[in-house]
Amino acid sequence: MSFTVNLRGVSLRYGSEDALADIDLDLEAGKIYGLLGRNGAGKTSLLSLLAAFRKPTAGDVLVGGEPVWENAPIVSRVALIREGGDFDDSDSVKAVIEAGQIRPSFDTEYALKLAERFDLPLKKKVRDLSRGKRSVLAAVTGLAARAELTMFDEVHLGMDAPTRDAFYKELLAEYMDRPHTVILSTHLIDEVANYLEEVVIVDRGRLLRHADIEAFQGMGATLTGPADAVDALGLAALAEQRLGGTKSITVADALDAPTRERAAAAGIEIGPVGLQDLFIHLTDPERKAA
Numbered sequence: 001m002s003f004t005v006n007l008r009g010v011s012l013r014y015g016s017e018d019a020l021a022d023i024d025l026d027l028e029a030g031k032i033y034g035l036l037g038r039n040g041a042g043k044t045s046l047l048s049l050l051a052a053f054r055k056p057t058a059g060d061v062l063v064g065g066e067p068v069w070e071n072a073p074i075v076s077r078v079a080l081i082r083e084g085g086d087f088d089d090s091d092s093v094k095a096v097i098e099a100g101q102i103r104p105s106f107d108t109e110y111a112l113k114l115a116e117r118f119d120l121p122l123k124k125k126v127r128d129l130s131r132g133k134r135s136v137l138a139a140v141t142g143l144a145a146r147a148e149l150t151m152f153d154e155v156h157l158g159m160d161a162p163t164r165d166a167f168y169k170e171l172l173a174e175y176m177d178r179p180h181t182v183i184l185s186t187h188l189i190d191e192v193a194n195y196l197e198e199v200v201i202v203d204r205g206r207l208l209r210h211a212d213i214e215a216f217q218g219m220g221a222t223l224t225g226p227a228d229a230v231d232a233l234g235l236a237a238l239a240e241q242r243l244g245g246t247k248s249i250t251v252a253d254a255l256d257a258p259t260r261e262r263a264a265a266a267g268i269e270i271g272p273v274g275l276q277d278l279f280i281h282l283t284d285p286e287r288k289a290a
């Protein structure tokens, strides 16, 4: 079984600051989601609500169809893994792994297998681990939790590129073996795009977009050509650049066939927009919330 997620009119306030405002979000069970947002957008706050680390100031947070707050049976099957883990620094790696057994579905054998594969020194104290190895330990406890909803909050930070690659592959293998709901919060969008089924973007405490990864990948376009011809298309540009008489614009929406034909006839080149670039443009602080 894996958990659905439903948020209805959810707000979270710290003192006088709204970290999240009026969020409505539905996630289906058994998919891998990417959670994107700039620094301070509200990603960690959102995940904290789903793990019942925090109580919403307003609204309903349902996990597996039930309110998650003070719901021990549900919470015990939800794993939120934060960067660097929430470990006692004086514990050994082995002790951290053994402590995972507090969860009903924690798989110690799998955790030890992963520890060996990722070269984690079992006897070392957490405080003596490098930043990257500490992240790996956090990732290992998350994978081995075998939870119904597993959330990794920028857990890749500190891992080098080959380690991140191995982590994503292991995550996918574990997911294929035992479908469950996964949320990956990250800034490295292009790196994880191949693993994601849907993408959720939060921006300044609000839900900006939620769509299939394919929809995002087909979403934007860049158009480059004579400035007058580009302007004549009358498209709403997310960003634009001008060099002499040539203009390049980035648009968020997919172009329809007539626009493509007009552009081609005017000598305008059309190219794709990388997910990372699209994300940067969509969450540009200069841009009004969409």
Ligand SMILES: Nc1ncnc2c1ncn2[C@@H]1O[C@H](COP(=O)(O)OP(=O)(O)OP(=O)(O)O)[C@@H](O)[C@H]1O
Residues within 6 Å of the ligand: 014, 015, 017, 018, 019, 037, 038, 039, 040, 041, 042, 043, 044, 045, 046
């Ligand atoms: N404990 C707290 N007390 C007060 N304000 C907080 C607290 N935690 C977060 N905030 C504020 O809430 C907003 C959202 O923070 P949050 O950590 O959820 O963002 P984030 O998207 O995870 O950011 P990052 O990518 O930098 O980790 C920010 O303005 C932040 O300063």
